Amino acid sequence: xxxxIALLGLLTVSGPSSGYDLAKKFEKSVAHVWQAxxxxxxxxxxxxxxxxxxxxxxxxxxxxxxxxxxPDGQAELRRWLLDHSPSTTTRSETALQSFLVPLLEPxxxxxxxRRMKTSAQAHLAELEELRAARNAIADPAGRWGMFGAxxxxxxxxxxxxxxxxxxxxxxxxxRRSGTA
Amino acid sequence: xxxxIALLGLLTVSGPSSGYDLAKKFEKSVAHVWQAxxxxxxxxxxxxxxxxxxxxxxxxxxxxxxxxxxPDGQAELRRWLLDHSPSTTTRSETALQSFLVPLLEPxxxxxxxRRMKTSAQAHLAELEELRAARNAIADPAGRWGMFGAxxxxxxxxxxxxxxxxxxxxxxxxxRRSGTA
DNA sequence: GGCATCATGTAAAAAGTTACATGATTTA
DNA sequence: TAAATCATGTAACTTTTTACATGATGCC
Numbered sequence: 001x002x003x004x005i006a007l008l009g010l011l012t013v014s015g016p017s018s019g020y021d022l023a024k025k026f027e028k029s030v031a032h033v034w035q036a037x038x039x040x041x042x043x044x045x046x047x048x049x050x051x052x053x054x055x056x057x058x059x060x061x062x063x064x065x066x067x068x069x070x071p072d073g074q075a076e077l078r079r080w081l082l083d084h085s086p087s088t089t090t091r092s093e094t095a096l097q098s099f100l101v102p103l104l105e106p107x108x109x110x111x112x113x114r115r116m117k118t119s120a121q122a123h124l125a126e127l128e129e130l131r132a133a134r135n136a137i138a139d140p141a142g143r144w145g146m147f148g149a150x151x152x153x154x155x156x157x158x159x160x161x162x163x164x165x166x167x168x169x170x171x172x173x174x175r176r177s178g179t180a
Numbered sequence: 181x182x183x184x185i186a187l188l189g190l191l192t193v194s195g196p197s198s199g200y201d202l203a204k205k206f207e208k209s210v211a212h213v214w215q216a217x218x219x220x221x222x223x224x225x226x227x228x229x230x231x232x233x234x235x236x237x238x239x240x241x242x243x244x245x246x247x248x249x250x251p252d253g254q255a256e257l258r259r260w261l262l263d264h265s266p267s268t269t270t271r272s273e274t275a276l277q278s279f280l281v282p283l284l285e286p287x288x289x290x291x292x293x294r295r296m297k298t299s300a301q302a303h304l305a306e307l308e309e310l311r312a313a314r315n316a317i318a319d320p321a322g323r324w325g326m327f328g329a330x331x332x333x334x335x336x337x338x339x340x341x342x343x344x345x346x347x348x349x350x351x352x353x354x355r356r357s358g359t360a
Numbered sequence: 361g362g363c364a365t366c367a368t369g370t371a372a373a374a375a376g377t378t379a380c381a382t383g384a385t386t387t388a
Numbered sequence: 389t390a391a392a393t394c395a396t397g398t399a400a401c402t403t404t405t406t407a408c409a410t411g412a413t414g415c416c
Binding site: 006033035091093094096098099100108116120145151154161164176 | 189212268271272277279282303325331337338356
Binding site for chain 4: 198199200203218219222223226241242243244245
């Protein structure tokens, strides 16, 4: 379901686009909340067309297929946003590592936690770059000017949160082991 | 891979257990970082045994199979914790909704954001209850006393972060639409 | 002509979800 | 003895990942 919804949203904001375009845009925007490669996107677009959520316009150069959202598609997207309460469940390798880290010796645990902090820092840099790129283009007062913006903000806050948590956890491990 | 690792960790801390026990413990502890039902756990335990990571002890009452971690299993877990840097990618329906929410009218967006805050609040309550239950049993100075504790702390912080973000986003939507 | 990139797909495998199925034991 | 819960599994389906496959167009 979620992949459909992400595609409907992207297509709504971008206007009629090809699968290739959507795959590119996916990478550069939705990717920090949902991931999908072209091998998942192409078949899904076909299914969505079969289900009446999308329509294929004229085939462009090089056999490009230009998809656009039908009224049924618009309704589907609206319904999901308004009626569907999203599951709060997370599935995160980082969280799993943080769960298991007490199985290691204190010095090893500290190494692992430091690595997590470093990778959070790198992730933060990416998100902030994304935000800078967004701010350079989008007009926040425009029709869909805030599309993606709240999610980016959330991502940045969460990532900063991971960094703070890592610092505090490192300090805790050191205090407990008397290595401080 | 991650399911294996979660099972290895749980089995290390619990000591020899049956699939049924592990499924129960999964629900009550690892579940907030990784989810799996018994229909995924039973076959995975069988595969892990075939791969030499687990050993089956005597079959207990009612045909219970008691699994324990082999040295190979211990090594596998250690290796994953020490050498594997986890992907930072998130896949979250909540984040996807937050991404798409600007497609709605301001008042609708506010409704959706409020619902997210409410569900974060409920989730926070669950996590805090889990922590209370943990604190009542576990000795934080014991061998694996902090098993799961850092992850719980992270989850609680992240969930509080979502609540703050929701408040700020609601305020932002209202300010932009002049509904404040 | 060769290389990059545009553009679309399929196939196979792994992971995850939901539903079905069955039998043993405890407790009320 | 009926209901709850213990205990294990399989089957069907959906979703995701990784790899394979192919042809067109533009640029050097």
